[in-house]
Amino acid sequence: xxxxxxxxxxxxxxxxxxxxxxxxxxxxxxxxxxxxxxxxxxxxxxxxxxxxxxxxxxxxxxxxxxxxxxxxxxxxxxxxxxxxxxxxxxxxxxxxxxxxxxxxxxxxxxxxxxxxxxxxxxxxxxxxxxxxxxxxxxxxxxxxxxxxxxxxxxxxxxxxxxxxxxxxxxxxxxxxxxxxxxxxxxxxxxxxxxxxxxxxxxxxxxxxxxxxxxxxxxxxxxxxxxxxxxxxxxxxxxxxxxxxxxxxxxxxxxxxxxxxxxxxxxxxxxxxxxxxxxxxxxxxxxxxxxxxxxxxxxxxxxxxxxxxxxxxxxxxxxxxxxxxxxxxxxxxxxxxxxxxxxxxxxxxxxxxxxxxxxxxxxxxxxxxxxxxxxxxxxxxxxxxxxxxxxxxxxxxxxx
Amino acid sequence: xxxxxxxxxxxxxxxxxxxxxxxxxxxxxxxxxxxxxxxxxxxxxxxxxxxxxxxxxxxxxxxxxxxxxxxxxxxxxxxxxxxxxxxxxxxxxxxxxxxxxxxxxxxxxxxxxxxxxxxxxxxxxxxxxxxxxxxxxxxxxxxxxxxxxxxxxxxxxxxxxxxxxxxxxxxxxxxxxxxxxxxxxxxxxxxxxxxxxxxxxxxxxxxxxxxxxxxxxxxxxxxxxxxxxxxxxxxxxxxxxxxxxxxxxxxxxxxxxxxxxxxxxxxxxxxxxxxxxxxxxxxxxxxxxxxxxxxxxxxxxxxxxxxxxxxxxxxxxxxxx
Numbered sequence: 001x002x003x004x005x006x007x008x009x010x011x012x013x014x015x016x017x018x019x020x021x022x023x024x025x026x027x028x029x030x031x032x033x034x035x036x037x038x039x040x041x042x043x044x045x046x047x048x049x050x051x052x053x054x055x056x057x058x059x060x061x062x063x064x065x066x067x068x069x070x071x072x073x074x075x076x077x078x079x080x081x082x083x084x085x086x087x088x089x090x091x092x093x094x095x096x097x098x099x100x101x102x103x104x105x106x107x108x109x110x111x112x113x114x115x116x117x118x119x120x121x122x123x124x125x126x127x128x129x130x131x132x133x134x135x136x137x138x139x140x141x142x143x144x145x146x147x148x149x150x151x152x153x154x155x156x157x158x159x160x161x162x163x164x165x166x167x168x169x170x171x172x173x174x175x176x177x178x179x180x181x182x183x184x185x186x187x188x189x190x191x192x193x194x195x196x197x198x199x200x201x202x203x204x205x206x207x208x209x210x211x212x213x214x215x216x217x218x219x220x221x222x223x224x225x226x227x228x229x230x231x232x233x234x235x236x237x238x239x240x241x242x243x244x245x246x247x248x249x250x251x252x253x254x255x256x257x258x259x260x261x262x263x264x265x266x267x268x269x270x271x272x273x274x275x276x277x278x279x280x281x282x283x284x285x286x287x288x289x290x291x292x293x294x295x296x297x298x299x300x301x302x303x304x305x306x307x308x309x310x311x312x313x314x315x316x317x318x319x320x321x322x323x324x325x326x327x328x329x330x331x332x333x334x335x336x337x338x339x340x341x342x343x344x345x346x347x348x349x350x351x352x353x354x355x356x357x358x359x360x361x362x363x364x365x366x367x368x369x370x371x372x373x374x375x376x377x378x379x380x381x382x383x384x385x386x387x388x389x390x391x392x393x394x395x396x397x398x399x
Numbered sequence: 400x401x402x403x404x405x406x407x408x409x410x411x412x413x414x415x416x417x418x419x420x421x422x423x424x425x426x427x428x429x430x431x432x433x434x435x436x437x438x439x440x441x442x443x444x445x446x447x448x449x450x451x452x453x454x455x456x457x458x459x460x461x462x463x464x465x466x467x468x469x470x471x472x473x474x475x476x477x478x479x480x481x482x483x484x485x486x487x488x489x490x491x492x493x494x495x496x497x498x499x500x501x502x503x504x505x506x507x508x509x510x511x512x513x514x515x516x517x518x519x520x521x522x523x524x525x526x527x528x529x530x531x532x533x534x535x536x537x538x539x540x541x542x543x544x545x546x547x548x549x550x551x552x553x554x555x556x557x558x559x560x561x562x563x564x565x566x567x568x569x570x571x572x573x574x575x576x577x578x579x580x581x582x583x584x585x586x587x588x589x590x591x592x593x594x595x596x597x598x599x600x601x602x603x604x605x606x607x608x609x610x611x612x613x614x615x616x617x618x619x620x621x622x623x624x625x626x627x628x629x630x631x632x633x634x635x636x637x638x639x640x641x642x643x644x645x646x647x648x649x650x651x652x653x654x655x656x657x658x659x660x661x662x663x664x665x666x667x668x669x670x671x672x673x674x675x676x677x678x679x680x681x682x683x684x685x686x687x688x689x690x691x692x693x694x695x696x697x698x699x700x701x702x703x704x705x706x707x708x709x710x711x712x713x714x715x716x717x718x719x720x
Contacts, residue, residue: 044512048516094496096500145695145698145699149698149699149702149703150702150703150705151695151698151699151702152644152702154435154496154640155637155640155641155644155694155698156695156698158634158637159637159641159691159692159694159695160691160695162634162688162691163688163691163692163695166684166685166687166688166691167684167688169684170682170684170685170688173682173684174682289684289687290629290630296500296504299500299504300504303497335511335512335515335516337508337509337511337512337515338512340504340507340508340511340512341505341508341509341512343504343508344501344502344504344505344508345501345505347497347500347501347504348483348487348498348501348502348505350497351487351491351493351494351497351498351501352487352491352492352493352498355491355492355493356491
């Protein structure tokens, strides 16, 4: 009896050491959110067009596998904006301005591409760095507004999404070198700024994805192994405590926002300098007064990846995967917007999937405990009856 | 002088959605729930109401009655949609900003999906005319009549009525006081027997109603009754949040702030009609940037002494008392 109990405890301990890490619980809650989101998408498809729903759903879930190159190609920019949102999130800042930073990065890269004449082996590198600089500037502004003037970074970065978008459109439309008014878009960038392709046949996946993944890993190291990363997370957990411990909260806010902006700017540069998959999808920019969608997709990526750099790498590939699937679903008559609906639902659930998960875990635990309690009371009753017998015997003896 | 009349006549239909949505945001936040999903709620209300207008536009109903009915439908739609936020943010204690963002992302996509499937377009186009050339009697008042009661929409008057109701609810009712208590110090409110969860549901629901109506008024006053999934409400939900912060979570100041932004925006879009500004030859995108830049400048000066509700954004957890 004793042995059985201890071995049971030991087993439970082992299982707990895996299931009770924060990484595991965020992974399961992400899975749960994805599951619920996909179910919702399937229901929408079922309502819209019952006869094709299974085929369409199959495309959404597995379609991306046939176009793995495209999946990585389109994952690159959202991986970068995802890192931009997630990195700021670690600090407790909600960087909804990734769109503006992304647009700025794009613009700076375009500017270097058109205006600077450099040898082709360094031109694209300079353009990428310029993109990073553009994003950094656009991240610096909300940072300084937050740190010095106490303006909520959500409002600032939303406003600067619009300001950046109008500003870029204005400058591009004003430049005769970049803009062709008859085509209402810019000229094609010179080939010297194009990021080299990885050479996988049938896709335009390029060095951008490699850079992006390396940057993600570097961020992981920064967050886990450096003093700055520690201070960042500490400030995110408890602003007042970290300040009390002597960390410079305001400086850290500005630095975080600069880094986040730089990441999103890199995303913009990677997107615009990539070899085009579809004509007009990159190497040229169309000023149409619309905020870059990739910035908002970055929010989805970051939330799904639980703001963890490695998690974000996987979630960006996943989001890109179902987006490709959504495009393929149009083969059987569905609109690709179904994926945006699915992503929104995934985020909605991921906001409280953690709580739902722990509630579920509590529920299961309660049931298990109840069983145990029942068993224990049975045992207890047995002991009690033994005792009663003993006392009865004693009484009899006394008589 | 004609330009002044023109600007005021065009400014009011722009100001009113901002006012209503900012008031909605205020009711949500003084209850302690940050409602960043206003943009999505607006668009949802606008879309459902436009759908209603689309269905009845050929039945020969009086446009103003359609407007009123559409308003009720938009309010209902906004209320229902905001319940998603309440459920996640209040009952499930989820992060309010994330939830709001997901609500914002869902609606444009859903509208595009629905419209492409059923109308083969990006939104709904209606051809009902809600425009009022001149309100009888009131329109004849010398200067004011021309400013406020000519070439206008019924939305202006309705919105002002809502403003008055909001002021009364905010300052003069038990409900308003209790709601504010829930946003400032929910634990104290709970200790005197106020149901914090229920009050927060109420606050968010009011914001849903007002944002839904605001969205519909936006489509009536600015988009000629059309709704489009691509442009949506052009960031008015976010602008309304800025208006609310500028207005320091107080109804009358919010009204002034809304007028201020609406004026700037109207100015930006009527540059071509004002000879002085047009002759300067500045790119129109620059004027379009103006409302957002002005928001930032104003916020930079007002945020230092911000009077935000103390408990906003923090889910209420009874066990932490």
